[in-house]
Amino acid sequence: MAKRISxxxxxxxxxxxxxxxxxxxxxxxxxxxxxxxxxxxxxxxxLAGVAPDLVKEIFEELSLPYAVRVLSDWxxxxxxxxxxxxxxxxxxxxxxxxxxxxxxxxxxxxxxTVIVVEKGxxxxxxxxxxxxxxxxxxxxxxxxGQEFDSFAAENLDLSYFRLERAIETLNLGKADYLIIDLYTxxxxxxxxxxxxxxxxxxxxxxxQNFHLAIGKDSALNEHLDEINKKLSEKIDSGEVSNLVxxxxxxxxxxxxxxxxxxxxxxxxxxxxxxxxxKKQDEMARQRVLGTMVNREGLPPAAE
Numbered sequence: 001m002a003k004r005i006s007x008x009x010x011x012x013x014x015x016x017x018x019x020x021x022x023x024x025x026x027x028x029x030x031x032x033x034x035x036x037x038x039x040x041x042x043x044x045x046x047l048a049g050v051a052p053d054l055v056k057e058i059f060e061e062l063s064l065p066y067a068v069r070v071l072s073d074w075x076x077x078x079x080x081x082x083x084x085x086x087x088x089x090x091x092x093x094x095x096x097x098x099x100x101x102x103x104x105x106x107x108x109x110x111x112x113t114v115i116v117v118e119k120g121x122x123x124x125x126x127x128x129x130x131x132x133x134x135x136x137x138x139x140x141x142x143x144x145g146q147e148f149d150s151f152a153a154e155n156l157d158l159s160y161f162r163l164e165r166a167i168e169t170l171n172l173g174k175a176d177y178l179i180i181d182l183y184t185x186x187x188x189x190x191x192x193x194x195x196x197x198x199x200x201x202x203x204x205x206x207x208q209n210f211h212l213a214i215g216k217d218s219a220l221n222e223h224l225d226e227i228n229k230k231l232s233e234k235i236d237s238g239e240v241s242n243l244v245x246x247x248x249x250x251x252x253x254x255x256x257x258x259x260x261x262x263x264x265x266x267x268x269x270x271x272x273x274x275x276x277x278k279k280q281d282e283m284a285r286q287r288v289l290g291t292m293v294n295r296e297g298l299p300p301a302a303e
Contacts, residue, residue, distance in 0.1 A: 028066040028220050030055055031081075032090035033074040035139065035163045037187050038247035039091050039109070039210060042070050050109065050243045051090035051210065058230045064223060073162060075141030087218040091210040095146040101216055106228045107209030108240055112182040113144045115201040116189075118170065125201045131156055134176035137166040144179065145208045163188075171197070179205065183248065190255050 032051055034042035040049040047068050059066050069086055071077050080086045082101045094104055115125055124130060128151050136158045143149050152158050158179070161169065167188060170178045180188075182204065189198055212227065214220050234240050 026065070026219055028059075028064060028087040028218070029069050029085070030066050030088045030090060031069045031071055031077050031086045033077060033141075034070060034072070035074065036091070036181065036184055038183055038244065038251055039111070039181075045070055047090065048247075050240070050247050051212075053243055053247075054108065054231070054234065054240065055088065055090050055212070057234070058227055061230060062223060062226055064220075073140060078141055081213070081215050084215055084217050087215055087220045089213040092213040093143050093145060093208040094211060095143045095149055098143070098213065102213040103216055103221055103224060105212035105214075105224065106231055107211055108231050108235055109210040109244065110207055111210060112204035113148070113179060113206045113208065114182050114185055114204050116170065116178040116180055116185055117176065117199050117201060118173065119197050119199055121176065122199050122201065123176075125203065125205070128155075128205065131177065131205075133157075135159075135174075136177045136179055137161060137169045137175040138179040139163040139166055142179070144206050148206045177201075183244075187248070187251050187255075190252065 030047075030052075032040040032047050032049075034040070034047070036049075038049055040047055040051045042048075046052075047070060052068070055066070058064075066088075069080075071080060077086070077089060078092075078098070081089055089102070091109070092098060092102065092104070115131070117123070123134075128148070132155055134157070136156055138158060138160050140160045140162055142160065144152075159169075159175070160166075163180075163184075166175075166178055166180075169175045178185075182200070185200055189200075212231070214224060
């Protein structure tokens, strides 16, 4: 009898040890919005940007194994988190719906949400009410904070598409405005060589903060305090701000090379145009810098 009990105890201890090892060795699945540069985007079937770089550094420092899963669009990413198919979203704003299935880290990056219109179709953006009676578009799955989301649902004529289609809808004159994050707006305007055809209205409609977001049922929640501590260190050291500027500059370099290639093919670009584009790039960079100078003193939203 004693021998049988001893064997049973050995079995139980071995099982528990194996379970503990399996839990500690669990590979966490990470994903994010594939169309939100410079914070996160898809590149060569991987995620690149500020947020993936932060996650890579933090997970390596904490010895947390992870794998990246690139999904088709932002809405699909959120659905995967709801179903428990992924453990972490690298960048997300907080709202009531997301809070039902996600736990959020401390905020690590402020981002302005802006209104983009076609040149010549500007309007006064004195309050959110200024958007009433106009047709707007935005990216599928997007949220701009609970307060603005609620206002939009109750008061605005707003359609959601994949970002490329939303931009195209604006360019074709089928929408009066596009709601988009500032950094992404600056990059896509330059990428599509549309700086002269659009206007980014001031002030921003809202300013939100990006968080890391962990599925409520994920074992990764056990490490949230450690993750927050690492995030806080990287914010205080200026590393997050440096990552934003670094990735924004890389995007500008990529776009400049693309423009040079296209213009060599067409033999159209002049020295004056080169100078103009450099000025546009510097203006965009200064606007990004403006969001970094004082994290507590960002321009007021149009509320």
